[in-house]
Amino acid sequence: MDALKLLTQDHRTVERLFKAYERAGDRAIKEKQRLADEVIRELSIHASIEEQFLYPTARELSDKLDSQVLEALEEHHLAKATLAELEKISPGDERFDPKMTVLMENIRHHIEEEEEDLFPKLKRLMDSADLAVLGEAMEAAKKLAPTHPHPMAPDTPPGNIVSEALAKILDSGKDLVRGTARSARRAVTARLNPARSSR
Structure with missing residues (x-):
């Protein structure tokens, strides 16, 4: 798949x-947590593939894109810190919704800059075959990308390639433990309150 189409698809997700x-709604705590978890996962993976592939490619293609890429990396850093x-907190915390609101505003701004400025420039600098090769590499990297934010990790090659491989291992363990804990809670709830678990 074309790299820019892949990234745009991620943006729509x-x-x-x-x-x-x-x-x-304000009282939809579980739904907000589920959605926030998905946002964290999607943005962590997306940032990883942009930092490993898109931004280094852009800088190699044109020195004129350096400042734009550096700004995008700063936006990623702020997003990862917020994620x-x-x-560390839950949707019941009074700071959760404001943090999500700020994150959404910043990410929407970031997406707009990429889709309206950076992507068209890259489309002019790369042919469809190059975009397809880059897209294939990104799709493969998604499977190995961190699923949680690591704001203090390097965000440029070669440091990010090494740190993200290690982060993926840690994140896989974290995801496994969380999934096991959720399953255990559901099983206990079902045994203690069968009527509630059948809803």
Whole structure:
């Protein structure tokens, strides 16, 4: 798949999650947590593949893109810091919704800059075959990308390639433990309150 189409598809996925979060009511704590977890996962993976492939490619193609890429990396850093903060609190916390609102505003701005400025420039600098090769590499990298934010990790090659491989291992363990804990809670709830678990 074309790299820019792949990234744009990711952007639409994140926007759908944002809209679902905005529609969730104040008391929809579980739904907000589920959506926030998905946002964290999607943005962590997306940032990883942009930092490993898109931004280095852009800088190699044109020195004129350096400042734009550096700004995008700073936006990623701020987003990862906010995502890491969101992982530490729950939607019942009074700071959760404001943090999500700021994150959504920043990510929407970031997406707009990429889709309206950076992507068209890259489309002019790369042919369809190059975009397809880059897209294939990104699709493969998604399977190995971190699923949680790591704001203090390097965000440029070669440091990010090594740190993200290690982060993926840690994240896989974290995801496994969380999934096991959720399954155990559901099983206990079902045994203690069969009527509630059948709903």
